Amino acid sequence: MSNAQDIPVWEKYTLTIEEASKYFRIGENKLRRLAEENKHPGWLIMNVKRKQIKRRQFEKVIDKLDAI
Numbered sequence: 001m002s003n004a005q006d007i008p009v010w011e012k013y014t015l016t017i018e019e020a021s022k023y024f025r026i027g028e029n030k031l032r033r034l035a036e037e038n039k040h041p042g043w044l045i046m047n048v049k050r051k052q053i054k055r056r057q058f059e060k061v062i063d064k065l066d067a068i
Contacts, residue, residue, distance in 0.1 A: 014045065014052035024058070026068060034068075 009015065009023050017035075021028040035044050035051055043057035062068070 010055075012055060014047075015055050017051055017053070020053040020055070020058065023055070024062065030068070 009019055012019070015023060017028050017031050020026070020031055024031075031053070032051070035041065035053075038044075041061075043054045043061055045052045045054065
């Protein structure tokens, strides 16, 4: 059985803050702040205490922005 680490980040449905930071080239602190400032963002889910970013939904948010 394959490990979650074996799946390429561009194929994952959700990303950790650390993975999303590297993938989107946005600082971890900035991503955490975006998650805290936006009430009920459609691109974020909680896995117990761990924040997970829905990659495709967050890509759509990024596509609409001029600056972050």
